[in-house]
Amino acid sequence: MQELGTSGAAERARAVYDYGETAIFASAADPRFHMLLYVPPAAAEGRKIDLLVAVHGTGRTSALEFRDGFAEFGLYNDCAILCPIFPVGVRGDGARSGYKYMIEGDIRYDRVLLSMVAEMAEKYGQDWSQFAMFGYSGGGHFTHRFAILHPERLWAASIGAPGSVTLLDPDRDWWVGLRNLPTRFGRPFDAKALARVPIQMVVGALDLETWEITHRPGSAYYMEGANEAGQTRPERLRSLQRSFEAAGVTVTFDEIAGVSHDRLKCIGAVKAFLTRILKEIRA
Template identity: 85%
Template structure:
């Protein structure tokens, strides 16, 4: 069998591993964290494309499901898909949920994502100074809190079935409210910037189990008022909707009939929302 010349071998490897459904990469800024991508042919042709960041839930396996689940959307909408992977127990303590709250010890997960975006933007020669974000369950936690912290970085946000929500309450501290945002994260809440972001919220009408989302005294994230937004995921997401809309945010809300906590039965609503926003954005 004829061997490829070094240059041709390098190009073939790039086509296999760096485009389409890519390999899993370690973040250059912090190799404890990984990511995988879908990169459409348009990028290989040198065209400018958009970016969707899709954030996994607690099980982490949805990173692969979201990459593949959004691949067709990315192909037909000239949009790359970045799926970060935040491993369980990255600090050696077995913790599963630190990324959902943006900060865990010395780790700032919002900055981990921003570093990943900067890395791949440089690699593919793209301007991804703004991007869209979607997350479901644990990723829904991440997405709405990222939007609160960095609205200026988003051209859209789709928030799927978070177990707990941060309301835009200036009288309560993080993670329930935003009173101490500046002290905790180094930047104040900017409601005017958030109001410019088209926001989508999606949850199944039968997503009613509460065993995993009810905060109890002694829990890692328990605070007074931790359960005030509602008992179930639909109730809590409705509370988030009201809080965002009171701040001037335009929210598209999808409660999917007959669906429980099933991410793959909800992402079609996200694709429809993002397709509409992209059309408006590009026109």
């Protein structure tokens, strides 16, 4: 059997690990954070492809589920899928939820994500100055807050069943509202830019458990107004819908009948939404 030469072996490794369902990569900007992708054949052929960033929930295992769950969508829509991994306890303290609120100590998770996108855009020779984002549960936290902070970077956003929401309230501080956004993040809220982003909100109609989403005095993210958007995830997401629509945002709201807190039973509606938006953009 003929052995592959150095260049042949490198090409074989690139085909195995860099395309299709990829290996897990450490972020070059901050190797504490990782990512895995689905990269469709169109990219290997040198064609332009779009990007969907899919953000995991608290358990982090949905990063793999989302990569594989959106692979067929990516194949038939010429769209790469990038799934960041923000580990539990990245600062050595066992904390699970820092990424959901976008800032934790000296870590700015929005910047971590943007550096991943830039790194992979260079790797695959793509222009991903704009991309879509989907997140469910903890990822739904991340997605709507990223959209508030960086609407100019998104061509669509799908917000799935977040446990808590940041309303566009200028009279309350982050994370409940936006009053101190410029001092907290160094940038103002751009309502006009957010209004240009097609937004989907998706949640199971039976997603009614509150044990994990009720903020109690003394807990890490408790602040005044923390529970006022509603008791359940559907109630809180409806509050976010009203807040976004009052700012001029067009929201597609999908409440999935018969479904509780089940990410895999919601992604069909997400694929349908993103497929429609891609067709509109490409037309």
